[in-house]
Amino acid sequence: MNGKPVIGLLAALAAFAALADARAQQHVRLPIAGGGPPAAIGGTLFRPAAVPGGAPAVAIFHGCGGIGVNITRMAQRLSQRGLVALLVDSFGARGIVAACTRNWPTLAQATDRTRDIDAAVAWLKAQPYVAADRVAVMGYSYGGGVVLLRALRADKALDVRAVIAVYPDCGLLAGGAAPVAHQPVLMAMGELDDWTPVRQCEAMLARVATGRDRIETRIYPGAHHSFDAVGLPVTYLATAGNRSKPNDCCGAHYGYHAPAYARFLVDLDSFIDRRLR
Numbered sequence: 001m002n003g004k005p006v007i008g009l010l011a012a013l014a015a016f017a018a019l020a021d022a023r024a025q026q027h028v029r030l031p032i033a034g035g036g037p038p039a040a041i042g043g044t045l046f047r048p049a050a051v052p053g054g055a056p057a058v059a060i061f062h063g064c065g066g067i068g069v070n071i072t073r074m075a076q077r078l079s080q081r082g083l084v085a086l087l088v089d090s091f092g093a094r095g096i097v098a099a100c101t102r103n104w105p106t107l108a109q110a111t112d113r114t115r116d117i118d119a120a121v122a123w124l125k126a127q128p129y130v131a132a133d134r135v136a137v138m139g140y141s142y143g144g145g146v147v148l149l150r151a152l153r154a155d156k157a158l159d160v161r162a163v164i165a166v167y168p169d170c171g172l173l174a175g176g177a178a179p180v181a182h183q184p185v186l187m188a189m190g191e192l193d194d195w196t197p198v199r200q201c202e203a204m205l206a207r208v209a210t211g212r213d214r215i216e217t218r219i220y221p222g223a224h225h226s227f228d229a230v231g232l233p234v235t236y237l238a239t240a241g242n243r244s245k246p247n248d249c250c251g252a253h254y255g256y257h258a259p260a261y262a263r264f265l266v267d268l269d270s271f272i273d274r275r276l277r
Helices: 003-024 069-080 107-125 142-151 198-206 258-275
Strands: 025-031 040-046 055-061 084-089 130-140 162-166 185-190 215-220 235-237 252-254
Touching (some): 025 107, 040 069, 040 107, 055 107, 055 142, 069 130, 107 130, 107 142, 130 142, 142 162, 162 258, 185 198, 185 258, 215 258
Parallel strands (some): 130 162, 162 185, 185 215
Antiparallel strands (some): 025 040, 040 084
16 A cells, blocks of 8 residues: 555544634734733633534633643643633733742732733624633632632623632732622632632632622532642742731742642533533
8 A cells, every 4th residue: 555645544533623724723913901001811722522502611820830730631621521711911011020929919909900801701792603602710729719809809700601719819908898699600629729728718718798608618628728739749839928927928839739739620521511501
């Protein structure tokens, strides 16, 4: 058998696969309203196969370490399950490099970052391949706290179907107006988390004025912060800024916990199937 046609076919298939990957993962620019820099931020879009009427979508917001392997893995997983996933880079345009150090992000910085959430939601809703009435936001750690800070505002509801906060920085909601849950919320936390501890989220939940029954909480036994960081042993980061400690400093544990991550994926899939499908 002549091998040339086979080689040509394999090359064509490889080129098609590369083109499909390029279409499935794209860098995008999101304009931000509200004055002040930045005027726009970057993002990475993960698209599933086209869905008649548009697919549900999730905007994902990173923690103090920026866009890492764990949230990239999540975006890919969501796309594989038929959802549009948008990874939002809040740090690049702001020139932020080391937010996990002693200089922990302030409430003012977190409030400014909430503009990114409105920008990402508006951008997703404008895309023809997105079901505009089935958009959710998802945040991790500091990003999870920012998501809650925006989504639970009493005076200005966020126009999304659902909210997901993964080991969120609930300390951002320690003061101010009482939070209001305008839509279903899933909060996933590690029992042993000493960076964004459960007790801070419980204190925040006790302040929720309206919609407490819309908030689902999952606390995973034996798990620390970043329980989804596959393969990373639990480590103590002595220099980490920590809002749960005096003067926002210092030290916290983080690392993978396989049972917690497995349970989280089950809980997440159930929540998405009930709230976005």
